[in-house]
Amino acid sequence: MELNLNHLKYFISAAKAxxxxxxxxxxxxxxxxxxxAIRKLEESLGCDLLIHSxxxxxxxxxxxxxxxxxxxxFKQIDFLKDQIQSLNSEVAGRVTLxxxxxxxxxxxxxxxxxxxTRYPKIQLHVTIGDVAFIVGEVKSxxxxxxxxxxxxxxxxxxxxxLREGSFACITSAEIKASFKxxxxxxxxxxxxxxxxxxxxxxxFHSEPAIGVEVExxxxxxxxxxxxxxxxxxxxxxxxxxxxxxxxxxxxxxxxKIRYKMYVVHKGAHQLSRQADAFLEVLPEK
DNA sequence: AGGATGCTCAAAGGACCAGA
DNA sequence: TCTGGTCCTTTGAGCATCCT
Numbered sequence: 001m002e003l004n005l006n007h008l009k010y011f012i013s014a015a016k017a018x019x020x021x022x023x024x025x026x027x028x029x030x031x032x033x034x035x036x037a038i039r040k041l042e043e044s045l046g047c048d049l050l051i052h053s054x055x056x057x058x059x060x061x062x063x064x065x066x067x068x069x070x071x072x073x074f075k076q077i078d079f080l081k082d083q084i085q086s087l088n089s090e091v092a093g094r095v096t097l098x099x100x101x102x103x104x105x106x107x108x109x110x111x112x113x114x115x116x117t118r119y120p121k122i123q124l125h126v127t128i129g130d131v132a133f134i135v136g137e138v139k140s141x142x143x144x145x146x147x148x149x150x151x152x153x154x155x156x157x158x159x160x161x162l163r164e165g166s167f168a169c170i171t172s173a174e175i176k177a178s179f180k181x182x183x184x185x186x187x188x189x190x191x192x193x194x195x196x197x198x199x200x201x202x203x204f205h206s207e208p209a210i211g212v213e214v215e216x217x218x219x220x221x222x223x224x225x226x227x228x229x230x231x232x233x234x235x236x237x238x239x240x241x242x243x244x245x246x247x248x249x250x251x252x253x254x255x256k257i258r259y260k261m262y263v264v265h266k267g268a269h270q271l272s273r274q275a276d277a278f279l280e281v282l283p284e285k
Numbered sequence: 286a287g288g289a290t291g292c293t294c295a296a297a298g299g300a301c302c303a304g305a
Numbered sequence: 306t307c308t309g310g311t312c313c314t315t316t317g318a319g320c321a322t323c324c325t
Contacts, residue, residue, distance in 0.1 A: 019313075021313065031313080031314070032315080039315090
């Protein structure tokens with residue numbers, strides 16, 4: 001006899017409620033029906049799930065194993081039902097995204113515009129943090145998607161390259177870049193710092209003078225604008241700042257420092273339809 | 286039409302509990 | 306300790322529905 005999902009459902013319900021009566025009540029059937037269903041389930045599995053004795057309801061070890069391990073089947077079935085139903089309806093719902101303030105500030109606005117045009121019923125919930133925070137959010141499931149600017153490896157996560165490019169060394173548009181050994185504004189863990197040291201050492205035969213170490217490219221832009229030093233930022237940020245100037249003497253140096261931007265998630269098969277839709281509107285590399 | 290399946294109903298019987 | 310009530314499960318008969 002083939003395993004019947006209804007029988008399994010009755011059994012799980014009875015096991016959780018601790019008796020046939022409660023399960024019968026929960027499913028609006030008679031106790032007898034529950035009893036028969038469990039008998040048939042046992043028959044199809046070829047083992048006893050209950051210790052059958054009068055006035056007692058006790059699971060065998062096979063029964064306990066079945067209860068512990070079959071819940072995911074019903075969750076998967078519910079998930080499939082939702083997915084199948086939504087195939088015929090407009091994509092809607094919430095997408096949780098963890099990313100950096102740079103991405104949120106410079107890239108998300110145009111992405112959101114595309115998303116709202118194509119999928120007006122999708123809501124985007126964004127949390128901001130550093131790379132470790134973003135990876136943690138995605139791994140824990142608190143965020144379905146993450147966008148990171150990092151060339152590290154994200155163990156346990158799938159990643160897709162969104163864009164890559166080089167850095168530019170900037171200073172204030174009002175300040176004439178005539179200094180030979182400027183003070184640098186850098187971020188602590190972002191790509192480029194170590195490369196900067198190496199390339200700078202090779203070119204100027206000395207260590208770069210780090211003026212300020214700050215965890216934000218936006219802060220570097222502001223500080224560079226105020227004349228506090230020069231800073232390397234990913235070139236795409238330049239499009240949004242007219243008051244900064246690229247230092248021609250360090251242009252070559254900046255081009256040698258590369259950044260990569262990835263979207264990360266726990267696996268394509270685990271994504272909701274709305275997350276899939278979000279990935280769809282992301283610009284190709 | 287007949288078999289398979291799933292259900293209800295009624296009856297039987299064991300375990301537990303309170304009261305005499 | 307005995308008895309009766311209650312709760313629970315199991316079993317068998319019979320009915321409805323679906324499928325071949």
